[in-house]
Amino acid sequence: MKRTSTILLSIVLLSAGLPVLAGNDRTVPTDDRNDPVAVPLKKEIAKSGWNIGLLPAFYYNSDLGFSVGALAQVFDYGDGTVYPNYRHKFTANVNLYSRGAKQISMNYDSKYLVPGKRVTASVSYMDNPLCGFYGFNGAVSPYYADLDLRKSSDDSDGIAFYATHQQQLSANVDLQGRLADGLTWLGGASYSWQHYDDVNFRVYDGTESLYHQYVENGLIPEEDTHGHRVGLKGGLVYDTRDFETNPERGLFASVTTSGSASFSNGVKPSLTLSADLRQYIPLWPGHITLAWQLAYNGLLAGSLPFYALPSFAMRGSFGSRITGNGVAWASADLRVRLATFQAFRQNFELGLVGFADAGAVVQSHRLAEQTALETCQVTKTLDGQVIGPYASIHDHMIANRERLHTSTGGGFWFAMNRNFLTAIEFGRPGNPQDGNFGVYINMGFSF
Numbered sequence: 001m002k003r004t005s006t007i008l009l010s011i012v013l014l015s016a017g018l019p020v021l022a023g024n025d026r027t028v029p030t031d032d033r034n035d036p037v038a039v040p041l042k043k044e045i046a047k048s049g050w051n052i053g054l055l056p057a058f059y060y061n062s063d064l065g066f067s068v069g070a071l072a073q074v075f076d077y078g079d080g081t082v083y084p085n086y087r088h089k090f091t092a093n094v095n096l097y098s099r100g101a102k103q104i105s106m107n108y109d110s111k112y113l114v115p116g117k118r119v120t121a122s123v124s125y126m127d128n129p130l131c132g133f134y135g136f137n138g139a140v141s142p143y144y145a146d147l148d149l150r151k152s153s154d155d156s157d158g159i160a161f162y163a164t165h166q167q168q169l170s171a172n173v174d175l176q177g178r179l180a181d182g183l184t185w186l187g188g189a190s191y192s193w194q195h196y197d198d199v200n201f202r203v204y205d206g207t208e209s210l211y212h213q214y215v216e217n218g219l220i221p222e223e224d225t226h227g228h229r230v231g232l233k234g235g236l237v238y239d240t241r242d243f244e245t246n247p248e249r250g251l252f253a254s255v256t257t258s259g260s261a262s263f264s265n266g267v268k269p270s271l272t273l274s275a276d277l278r279q280y281i282p283l284w285p286g287h288i289t290l291a292w293q294l295a296y297n298g299l300l301a302g303s304l305p306f307y308a309l310p311s312f313a314m315r316g317s318f319g320s321r322i323t324g325n326g327v328a329w330a331s332a333d334l335r336v337r338l339a340t341f342q343a344f345r346q347n348f349e350l351g352l353v354g355f356a357d358a359g360a361v362v363q364s365h366r367l368a369e370q371t372a373l374e375t376c377q378v379t380k381t382l383d384g385q386v387i388g389p390y391a392s393i394h395d396h397m398i399a400n401r402e403r404l405h406t407s408t409g410g411g412f413w414f415a416m417n418r419n420f421l422t423a424i425e426f427g428r429p430g431n432p433q434d435g436n437f438g439v440y441i442n443m444g445f446s447f
Contacts, residue, residue: 044347047417048080057095062438063132063319065098071443073420084243084418087112100201101128118176118184124169129201131166133211136219136309136370138322138361139399141210143433146387151203153383160204161378161392162318164211167195168307176237186235186256194307195226208380213392214306217373219366223265224305231260241280245419245444246335246349248289252278262305270302272310278447291333293447298326298363309365314357315446316407316427316438324402326363331447332356335413347417353425353445354410361402370394398433406430409438413445421445 059067076088105124135141151158174188198206235256241247262268297310311323379388409427
């Protein structure tokens with residue numbers, strides 16, 4: 001196992017870069033802490049002070065492609081008595097994706113900035129010239145692989161039917177305060193600016209896209225293609241997880257209502273509800289954990305612009321495939337810890353994960369208007385081959401109503417000092433209408 005761990009660690013360090021770290025260390029038995037986790041590592045190196053990690057970041061996402069960027073994480077462990085928890089955490093990420101997207105994000109998290117309160121804040125900017133758009137209401141929107149991101153042999157006049165150009169700036173800040181053991185109140189504010197347009201790549205004709213057809217036929221009003229959005233939210237959170245980044249036991253439940261308004265040509269107000277239930281069960285303490293999640297996100301009152309519609313991204317499926325006024329989903333993970341060890345004065349963990357996802361649109365968005373546009377078609381000639389005609393907005397031969405979407409898969413994960421966790425997952429949907437195969441390299445588990 002030690003040799004396997006060393007080989008895997010070498011692969012990880014070669015692909016992600018060796019972090020630059022600063023901070024004070026001391027090796028202690030794990031019970032020499034004020035806030036131990038359920039099943040600690042043996043003789044961990046307890047971190048204290050400021051711990052800085054600077055990494056070249058290499059990611060892959062099936063919707064965005066390969067990414068080259070930089071990641072910086074800064075942890076303040078104080079005098080080390082709260083380790084593996086931290087006092088302050090800062091994260092900054094810059095990514096350039098092979099399909100042209102550019103992303104910048106910054107995050108902050110602390111239970112110590114405001115005494116007795118937890119503060120989380122984030123700001124991000126995304127410019128994605130090939131943002132996936134697959135229509136409304138899940139299975140009601142047909143998908144044809146022949147129309148998805150194909151180029152002609154002379155690199156001109158290709159097909160990017162399921163794409164639009166997205167620009168998005170968003171910022172939010174949340175505050176949590178204790179009500180009772182494990183129970184907190186939650187309040188927050190958010191702002192976002194959105195702008196969507198036709199794809200503007202040399203090799204693609206942006207006017208021949210599903211997004212363009214939606215705008216042309218009124219399913220997406222012109223005023224909804226851009227605008228500002230502000231919101232306030234409040235709710236309750238119940239959390240008994242032993243450790244947030246990679247819990248082995250405990251329950252997490254949250255219920256949040258959000259009042260928001262979108263500003264473009266007029267004001268579009270909305271009231272939404274989000275509910276999330278998760279449980280973590282140690283099947284073999286210290287080695288195998290079963291994690292499951294049930295969640296809902298939907299509209300209670302008002303109306304939403306298309307870019308604010310709730311969606312659920314199954315692992316392996318297209319990112320915005322399941323989109324409507326309300327979505328519900330369920331997920332289950334089997335997480336296995338294979339090895340724990342110390343190297344380069346850091347604590348490392350390696351493990352495997354298997355998963356299953358399922359979800360569906362439970363509140364439709366403009367379904368009557370969508371099904372009435374069954375006569376809308378698309379035909380394209382690429383390298384002398386005629387593709388189509390296809391019923392592009394709704395095809396009753398494929399689906400007249402929503403159905404359950406499913407996917408399964410697995411992967412592996414590694415963690416450094418408990419808090420720096422990367423999961424690499426491979427997923428396959430149960431229906432090719434939702435996608436063929438997806439690969440994801442993400443910071444942390446999906447839930």
